[in-house]
Amino acid sequence: MALGVPPDQVASLEVVNLVQLLQGSHDAAQRLVRAARRDGMFYLEIPEGNEPGSMGRLVQGIYAACEELFRLPLDDKMKLDVDQLSEYKTNGYKPIGRNIGGLPGHRDGFESYAVSCGSRELGLLCWPGPLETYQEYLLDFSSRCYDILRVICQVLSAELNLPPGVSFEALHGGPDASFDIIRLLHYETGRQDSLFSVPQVAHTDLGSLTVLFSETPGLQVSDRAGSGQDKWLYVMPRRNCAVINLGDAMSLWSHGQFRSSVHRVASMPENVMPERYSFAFLGRPVSSAPMCPLTGGPVEEENILLCEDWVKEKFRGLRGQKKMDLCCDHT
Numbered sequence: 350m351a352l353g354v355p356p357d358q359v360a361s362l363e364v365v366n367l368v369q370l371l372q373g374s375h376d377a378a379q380r381l382v383r384a385a386r387r388d389g390m391f392y393l394e395i396p397e398g399n400e401p402g403s404m405g406r407l408v409q410g411i412y413a414a415c416e417e418l419f420r421l422p423l424d425d426k427m428k429l430d431v432d433q434l435s436e437y438k439t440n441g442y443k444p445i446g447r448n449i450g451g452l453p454g455h456r457d458g459f460e461s462y463a464v465s466c467g468s469r470e471l472g473l474l475c476w477p478g479p480l481e482t483y484q485e486y487l488l489d490f491s492s493r494c495y496d497i498l499r500v501i502c503q504v505l506s507a508e509l510n511l512p513p514g515v516s517f518e519a520l521h522g523g524p525d526a527s528f529d530i531i532r533l534l535h536y537e538t539g540r541q542d543s544l545f546s547v548p549q550v551a552h553t554d555l556g557s558l559t560v561l562f563s564e565t566p567g568l569q570v571s572d573r574a575g576s577g578q579d580k581w582l583y584v585m586p587r588r589n590c591a592v593i594n595l596g597d598a599m600s601l602w603s604h605g606q607f608r609s610s611v612h613r614v615a616s617m618p619e620n621v622m623p624e625r626y627s628f629a630f631l632g633r634p635v636s637s638a639p640m641c642p643l644t645g646g647p648v649e650e651e652n653i654l655l656c657e658d659w660v661k662e663k664f665r666g667l668r669g670q671k672k673m674d675l676c677c678d679h680t
């Protein structure tokens with residue numbers, strides 16, 4: 350039993366090898382497509398290495414950045430409040446408790462910091478001290494994740510026979526790519542009197558895809574097969590692997606053929622929440638991307654929400670200014 354989790358509560362996700370995917374392996378592409386259709390979540394095996402510039406080094410550097418950043422006094426962090434700094438919540442600090450939590454009557458139990466990877470805000474970015482130290486790591490990491498996003502988009506576009514002009518990959522990157530962020534997260538230790546807690550509420554990610562790293566368990570994915578009700582399965586950390594989530598944009602563009610995974614963070618069964626760090630690259634469409642199915646022939650320009658307005662709507666929901674079925678994404 351992995352860390353006290355019964356085997357039937359552990360998610361069994363596809364494992365896709367990045368090198369094989371980049372080499373055009375049919376088997377790797379098939380695994381990816383299966384995962385996109387069935388779970389909207391999978392492990393991506395990445396050769397991490399430990400030499401300068403390797404993914405292993407970048408990942409270790411970003412964990413160090415998280416620890417140093419979140420150790421700063423709350424007053425200093427609050428000077429960089431995400432809701433004050435950035436209209437689209439792409440840069441700045443979110444304190445614990447600003448969002449709803451995962452159990453009735455509770456608030457969230459994590460702080461986070463968004464670093465914009467997009468070109469629009471680059472010049473305006475606020476880099477608190479520790480992040481300035483690790484700036485190169487963050488920039489390198491975002492470009493690695495962008496390569497990952499591109500190859501996954503290519504495979505999924507090919508699966509749906511999308512024409513080049515409206516392929517998933519055509520809707521990311523370039524000077525219009527302003528919404529991509531790296532999110533650093535820190536979960537506080539749970540109180541001893543609350544054995545089971547859900548510090549991050551069930552949600553889907555609002556963008557196209559997320560590349561997520563954490564060495565500490567707690568991530569859960571909803572498995573609705575059968576009863577149609579949420580059954581929560583733990584997504585255990587796996588050596589040399591990131592977890593990839595497909596987000597709402599992918600599900601919308603593919604007309605539901607690809608799923609956006611519903612996930613949350615919880616403590617282990619019968620345990621308090623341990624201190625936990627995680628970080629993720631959240632790849633989002635360019636601001637001019639049409640937010641409608643791409644599979645039904647030519648896209649009609651009129652009456653279609655563009656990503657720019659779509660992002661604003663999603664955040665109005667999250668902050669409780671508008672009712673939403675499922676809370677998405679959690680800057």
Ligand SMILES: O=C(O)CCC(=O)C(=O)O
Nearest residue numbers: 534563568614627678679
């Ligand atoms: O901390 C985690 O493992 C999950 C983070 C997450 O789901 C998010 O930031 O959207």
Ligand SMILES: [Fe+2]
Nearest residue numbers: 553554612678
């Ligand atoms: Fe998420």
